[in-house]
Amino acid sequence: MIKKNIPGLQIREKTRIQHLISWLAPFLGLILVLVIFSLMPEVQDRFLRISNFKSVATQSVIVALGALGMTLIIISGGIDLSAASNIALSSVIVAFAINAGIPPVFAVLCGVLTGGFVGFVNGSLITSLRLVPFIVTLGMLGIARGIAKWTAGNQKIDAPLSWVNELMARHPSPSWLLMAPGVWLMILLAVVMAVVLRYTVFGRHVFAIGSNEATARLCGIRTNRTKIIVYSVSGLFCGLSGVMQFSRLTVGDPTVAIGLELDIIAAVVIGGGSLRGGEGSILGSMIGVFIMAFLRNGSTMMGWPNYIQEIIIGAIIIVAVGLDQLRHRRE
Amino acid sequence: MIQNPSLPLLLQMKNIRKNFGATLALDEVDFDLKKGEVHALIGENGAGKSTLVKILSGALRADKGKMSLENVSYSPSSPLDGRRRGVSMIYQELNLAPHLTVEENIMLGKELHSWGFLRQREIREKVREALEFVHHPEISLDIPVGKLSIGARQVVEIARALMSRASVLIMDEPTSSLSQEDSDLLFQIIRRLKEQGVSIIYISHFLEEVQEIADRFTVLRDGKTVGSGEMKNVSLEELIQMMVGQKVDEMFPRIEHEVGDLLLSLDKLKGKKMHAEVNLSLHRGEVVGLAGLIGAGRTELMRTIFGLDAVVNGSVKVASVSTPIGSPWLRIRQGMGYLSEDRQGEGLALSCSLADNLTLSHFNPYSRFGFLGLKKRREAIQGWIQRMKIKARDSDQAVLSLSGGNQQKVALARLLHQEADILLLDEPTRGIDVASKSQIYEWIGQLASLGKTILFVSSYFPELLGICDRIAIFHRGRLVDIRDYSDWTAQNMMAAATTGRVV
Numbered sequence: 001m002i003k004k005n006i007p008g009l010q011i012r013e014k015t016r017i018q019h020l021i022s023w024l025a026p027f028l029g030l031i032l033v034l035v036i037f038s039l040m041p042e043v044q045d046r047f048l049r050i051s052n053f054k055s056v057a058t059q060s061v062i063v064a065l066g067a068l069g070m071t072l073i074i075i076s077g078g079i080d081l082s083a084a085s086n087i088a089l090s091s092v093i094v095a096f097a098i099n100a101g102i103p104p105v106f107a108v109l110c111g112v113l114t115g116g117f118v119g120f121v122n123g124s125l126i127t128s129l130r131l132v133p134f135i136v137t138l139g140m141l142g143i144a145r146g147i148a149k150w151t152a153g154n155q156k157i158d159a160p161l162s163w164v165n166e167l168m169a170r171h172p173s174p175s176w177l178l179m180a181p182g183v184w185l186m187i188l189l190a191v192v193m194a195v196v197l198r199y200t201v202f203g204r205h206v207f208a209i210g211s212n213e214a215t216a217r218l219c220g221i222r223t224n225r226t227k228i229i230v231y232s233v234s235g236l237f238c239g240l241s242g243v244m245q246f247s248r249l250t251v252g253d254p255t256v257a258i259g260l261e262l263d264i265i266a267a268v269v270i271g272g273g274s275l276r277g278g279e280g281s282i283l284g285s286m287i288g289v290f291i292m293a294f295l296r297n298g299s300t301m302m303g304w305p306n307y308i309q310e311i312i313i314g315a316i317i318i319v320a321v322g323l324d325q326l327r328h329r330r331e
Numbered sequence: 332m333i334q335n336p337s338l339p340l341l342l343q344m345k346n347i348r349k350n351f352g353a354t355l356a357l358d359e360v361d362f363d364l365k366k367g368e369v370h371a372l373i374g375e376n377g378a379g380k381s382t383l384v385k386i387l388s389g390a391l392r393a394d395k396g397k398m399s400l401e402n403v404s405y406s407p408s409s410p411l412d413g414r415r416r417g418v419s420m421i422y423q424e425l426n427l428a429p430h431l432t433v434e435e436n437i438m439l440g441k442e443l444h445s446w447g448f449l450r451q452r453e454i455r456e457k458v459r460e461a462l463e464f465v466h467h468p469e470i471s472l473d474i475p476v477g478k479l480s481i482g483a484r485q486v487v488e489i490a491r492a493l494m495s496r497a498s499v500l501i502m503d504e505p506t507s508s509l510s511q512e513d514s515d516l517l518f519q520i521i522r523r524l525k526e527q528g529v530s531i532i533y534i535s536h537f538l539e540e541v542q543e544i545a546d547r548f549t550v551l552r553d554g555k556t557v558g559s560g561e562m563k564n565v566s567l568e569e570l571i572q573m574m575v576g577q578k579v580d581e582m583f584p585r586i587e588h589e590v591g592d593l594l595l596s597l598d599k600l601k602g603k604k605m606h607a608e609v610n611l612s613l614h615r616g617e618v619v620g621l622a623g624l625i626g627a628g629r630t631e632l633m634r635t636i637f638g639l640d641a642v643v644n645g646s647v648k649v650a651s652v653s654t655p656i657g658s659p660w661l662r663i664r665q666g667m668g669y670l671s672e673d674r675q676g677e678g679l680a681l682s683c684s685l686a687d688n689l690t691l692s693h694f695n696p697y698s699r700f701g702f703l704g705l706k707k708r709r710e711a712i713q714g715w716i717q718r719m720k721i722k723a724r725d726s727d728q729a730v731l732s733l734s735g736g737n738q739q740k741v742a743l744a745r746l747l748h749q750e751a752d753i754l755l756l757d758e759p760t761r762g763i764d765v766a767s768k769s770q771i772y773e774w775i776g777q778l779a780s781l782g783k784t785i786l787f788v789s790s791y792f793p794e795l796l797g798i799c800d801r802i803a804i805f806h807r808g809r810l811v812d813i814r815d816y817s818d819w820t821a822q823n824m825m826a827a828a829t830t831g832r833v834v
Contacts, residue, residue, distance in 0.1 A: 200701045201694045208691055211680035217639070218671060218678070219692035219745070220663035278682045 030291050037298035046301055054179055058170055060293040061182045064286060065241035066264040068193050069234025071285040074268050076230045077210040077277025078133035082122065082140035083238050084260035089148040090115040090242025095157040095252025104162040112239035118144055119235015123228035148254035157252035167247040182244050194282040206230060210277030267292060270320040338365040341530050342499060347396035349382055356382045358554045367528045369521060371545035375574055376625055376790040379554040380534050384501045388420040389413030419492035420501040427484055429477030434458045436476050437491045461490040465520045482513030489520060501532045506540060507626050518544055536624040538570055538829045552576050575821040583797025586776030590800060591615035594784045595753050599645035602635025606808025608645055618775060618785045620795035623805030623828050629788045630672055633755045637669040638662045663692055668751030670742055672758040678742045679730050686712045686726040688741050693749035719744045720770060736767030757788045772798050792821045806831035
């Protein structure tokens, strides 16, 4: 075949480059952040150290696990404002269970399942009452937080140390692990979720529902069932995130992670997730998480006050989404 | 009815031409309107009526042609501009803000104010006057419009048009969703407006109603003016003849197929949004057409069969198996497939890829334990793209960037891909190019010869006559009659669809 004679070939090559750029765009953001701080003479040597990368990775686990579930929800066209409350509730449940003498394995399981249950309730309410996800999860934000405080008697629950606290240890034992077990778990689950979204029937259904729910229904997809699964899975991730939260604090604190849901949503959005549904990727969301984590880390090293970090991250959200829109309009 | 040929000319449209892409929607159309007359604009779906009045109201711009209003050149840049010149349109889908009150809706955009503060008393006075003028002083000013009946909403909309001192009022299918009583009230209002010197352009498919209310008529067909004159000088048959015309021979390849066993039977079926029960039996290898005007209840029937709307009464039997509750999930497993009339809003997930859209209802051939074999699927899709002659870059292209005809081929390919035995096709040829159309006709014939059952909704009668075995006519939610295609002509179909009676 003579390639010259194929009309539209040029378009094809052009879009391939565009494709590459749009795939790389989130990476560019992360690289930019890394480069900027690497060039700052004040922090250069500390910032680029492996130990610093390790600690950023550890700090990111909680948001990252939440973002894995949130990506799924946002692709399906929904939103979960109760994620952070759910994380707090799950962490309190783990502490409560360990304190009550339940073996840590089961305590962890309780925590994860609590998260899953909250997600299941979210999904069931959204589909059965036909309420918008924003409202249902806004309500759940209060309910889950309230139950967490109630369970903990409105104070922190101290729990005896166990292997659970090792999950987020900065210096893991055995030392050949190099990074905290929680970080490895995060990486593993991110890969699993990316595969689920790209290579499974369920993943396609989630994209289809987010892109056009009417079409999905028309094609015989049981949209309600799928949505309940989406929110339940996302809840399980919050539950696991809660376990990590407990592991890090070694106490069950019902007031922890307030406002974290917005960080989680921001990560997904920076990574290319569209709040109108049908778009988003696990890789993008993870990069979003790390962009925010490195920014915080770098700013802290620079000795910039907290409010500067907040302003920078706020601006980044707007710039990231603005660029994304621009790209879409051009397409 | 009093005729006054000496009424002065108010509006003139000359040589109006409008293209949408490659299709010529209006071809040198002339139209004129006298002061204080009701002028009916008649034509089949797609004849160009809506395009013409959209140009008149300012929602669209003509590619060519001249318009003058009261002997002054007129070319509105927007509906707002049109309204300022006194041309107001009452839309088919009512155009009110449901949460705002009657008063707020009527005054919307022309609120009387001093320094931004509303002059409440004056406003209420004016609104009350307007409602009295249209003979509906009983409508409360403070009730949200969403709580009014459709008839009352229309009255509010007319009052709103009057508030902007309309001299030309365009009504697009005003009675299609009204009860008989509300229609009568509307006619009273129209007569009153006429007395006041307001000119009305009245678009309707209901010819008897048009004969009752209009003074003059203009008939459009395929984007051309084919007739115009005094209403009293023309008969119903002549109007129908003008609408239908002598169609240029089109290629409807009738592929030989044999009608087999009973496959789908509807027994006193009534859905949530249907107005009457429907009985219908469909056989293998049979193509049955559902004809009627837009809003006659054909789409509602399809959606009820497919489980998209709840069944209120009666049953759907597939191969003599009756299932109490239908859902699209179940119907697809019973071998049904539905092609939506709303291709972009419902039929396709536009941001998803061609491959996803084509296989969405049937992932089974490529999935193993829930995992998709993407490579296997890509190869299969290549075959479909060639077989269906879909013009696309590759199978990963978003359907958003395909042309209308190619999008429709993807939607239809989905039904073939899922190996549906019963195909419910809702306006499959609407808004697509001629080449794609004739391909779709050919496929329908081939599918029938393979023993599939096809239910084909269309508002374009020649294509139904060209490819169906039997044709059912719907009028205002009711199945009027079903007959063999050879017993129908475009004329008696149009008569049945517009009057509800079979000649």
